[in-house]
Amino acid sequence: MFYYIIKKSIKNCIFTKLELNFNLSEITLIDRKGIRMFDQTIAPYGTDDPEKLMDKFYKAGNEMLLTLRNYITNPDNRKKARTWGSIEAAQMVGVSNPTFRKLLETHTNIPGIVIETNEGNRRIKKFTLQAINILREHANTKYNRPIGSKPLVIAVSNLKGGVGKTQTAVDLGKKIAISGLKALLLDFDGQGTATLLSSGLIPDLELCYEDTITNSLVSDPEKIRDIILKTHFDGFDIIPANLAIQDCDLLLPNVNENNQDTLGSPFIRLSKALKNIKDDYDVILIDCGPNLGILTLNAIIACDGMIIPIPPSMGDYSSFIMYTASLKNLFRELKDKKLEYLRILISKHSGNNEAMQMENMMREQFGRYILSNHMCDTIEVSKAANEIGTIYDVSKPRGSREAYRRAVQHLDDVNMEIINHFKDIWGRQAQKNVTTEMEEVVNG
Numbered sequence: 403m404f405y406y407i408i409k410k411s412i413k414n415c416i417f418t419k420l421e422l423n424f425n426l427s428e429i430t431l432i433d434r435k436g437i438r439m440f441d442q443t444i445a446p447y448g449t450d451d452p453e454k455l456m457d458k459f460y461k462a463g464n465e466m467l468l469t470l471r472n473y474i475t476n477p478d479n480r481k482k483a484r485t486w487g488s489i490e491a492a493q494m495v496g497v498s499n500p501t502f503r504k505l506l507e508t509h510t511n512i513p514g515i516v517i518e519t520n521e522g523n524r525r526i527k528k529f530t531l532q533a534i535n536i537l538r539e540h541a542n543t544k545y546n547r548p549i550g551s552k553p554l555v556i557a558v559s560n561l562k563g564g565v566g567k568t569q570t571a572v573d574l575g576k577k578i579a580i581s582g583l584k585a586l587l588l589d590f591d592g593q594g595t596a597t598l599l600s601s602g603l604i605p606d607l608e609l610c611y612e613d614t615i616t617n618s619l620v621s622d623p624e625k626i627r628d629i630i631l632k633t634h635f636d637g638f639d640i641i642p643a644n645l646a647i648q649d650c651d652l653l654l655p656n657v658n659e660n661n662q663d664t665l666g667s668p669f670i671r672l673s674k675a676l677k678n679i680k681d682d683y684d685v686i687l688i689d690c691g692p693n694l695g696i697l698t699l700n701a702i703i704a705c706d707g708m709i710i711p712i713p714p715s716m717g718d719y720s721s722f723i724m725y726t727a728s729l730k731n732l733f734r735e736l737k738d739k740k741l742e743y744l745r746i747l748i749s750k751h752s753g754n755n756e757a758m759q760m761e762n763m764m765r766e767q768f769g770r771y772i773l774s775n776h777m778c779d780t781i782e783v784s785k786a787a788n789e790i791g792t793i794y795d796v797s798k799p800r801g802s803r804e805a806y807r808r809a810v811q812h813l814d815d816v817n818m819e820i821i822n823h824f825k826d827i828w829g830r831q832a833q834k835n836v837t838t839e840m841e842e843v844v845n846g
């Protein structure tokens with residue numbers, strides 16, 4: 403059957419109205435006769451044909467996602483690079499407004515500067531991250547990871563679902579790029595949420611088996627280079643996922659399929675594959691699924707550090723405690739494993755009394771391993787998700803500007819704390835390298 407999508411009100415037709423102020427509930431799926439499609443097949447409390455019903459859900463759901471994505475990304479169906487105004491751009495470049503103006507006068511033809519029309523119908527210059535990064539180079543304000551430091555591989559992991567792993571990984575990746583560094587995000591969850599939120603690609607419709615990490619882990623580690631996708635954030639790349647990566651759970655443990663003779667243990671495949679691309683990045687983030695399956699094990703074995711998001715609630719806390727028991731057993735097996743970085747992020751903090759009590763208790767127990775800043779639970783996350791993105795994609799907030807500003811502040815505080823830790827680690831690595839080299843010279 404053929405479905406198409408209309409909006410209830412023709413006046414506000416989504417195909418003609420280009421501002422992003424639609425309401426998702428106003429988009430309705432109907433069939434040609436105008437009868438709601440599911441009403442025809444669902445028995446009062448169930449269905450006689452679950453297969454057919456699931457097929458309908460699948461097709462209708464994907465079609466809805468695709469239409470929504472295409473509407474948001476009109477006209478070329480790809481997410482556009484977000485832009486910043488000149489005051490923000492000057493701050494990001496790290497220079498005063500007059501210096502910024504001078505930079506623009508001196509360096510003409512910088513790619514990534516666009517002209518947009520603002521609310522007062524005035525045409526103004528806007529800057530993409532690409533332009534800002536070029537201006538950082540010209541102004542000599544770009545942070546370069548020190549010589550002798552190493553890229554950091556960070557697994558964002560927790561056994562519990564829905565704690566904010568994906569949100570944390572995607573936004574940290576974007577903030578690393580916004581800061582002028584290079585980040586790669588590996589989507590290690592077949593749900594593909596990180597892929598959708600980072601790139602706008604619909605995982606099951608627009609990616610095939612070969613686009614995912616599966617072949618790189620099962621048969622050819624060098625293939626990893628071919629599956630890297632650039633996103634609309636300059637400096638933020640992803641390795642996407644869809645349900646195809648579940649094959650890793652079947653193939654890697656299987657001695658007949660996992661190529662152990664030529665590629666070694668199935669648990670070190672990610673470490674092997676990453677060697678081919680690691681030096682192209684400053685940080686490689688892995689968004690793990692809510693499990694300790696073979697993909698998560700590969701991630702933990704390959705990583706230099708971990709970020710564990712935990713919402714301040716008893717259920718999430720007790721689940722994390724269970725996770726530590728499994729991690730303890732795992733690290734016992736990995737005898738030489740060290741973590742250069744380990745932080746717990748208090749995520750989705752509601753700010754109510756109960757959450758604050760949990761937060762205090764967690765801070766008392768885990769001390770310096772908890773990030774000083776927490777991520778608040780905010781509607782701005784869902785608003786951005788409804789436009790197939792995250793808070794950092796939003797340049798014109800829908801609704802209260804103040805609520806959006808507060809959410810960005812929370813997110814920035816968390817991410818900058820983490821990025822500053824990374825910079826500190828790189829500084830120490832570089833220093834250690836210099837000291838070792840000097841010792842070698844002194845000792846002949």
Ligand SMILES: Nc1ncnc2c1ncn2[C@@H]1O[C@H](COP(=O)(O)OP(=O)(O)OP(=O)(O)O)[C@@H](O)[C@H]1O
Pocket residue numbers: 562563564565566567568569570591593595690691692749750751777778779780781783784787
């Ligand atoms: N700071 C936040 N404020 C409000 N909602 C949030 C916040 N962070 C995450 N969420 C929402 O919580 C839900 C779960 O978040 P997310 O997908 O990041 O969790 P996850 O741990 O990756 O889940 P899974 O284990 O299923 O992969 C999502 O609907 C997301 O939009």
Ligand SMILES: [Mg+2]
Pocket residue numbers: 567568569591595689690691
């Ligand atoms: Mg997730």
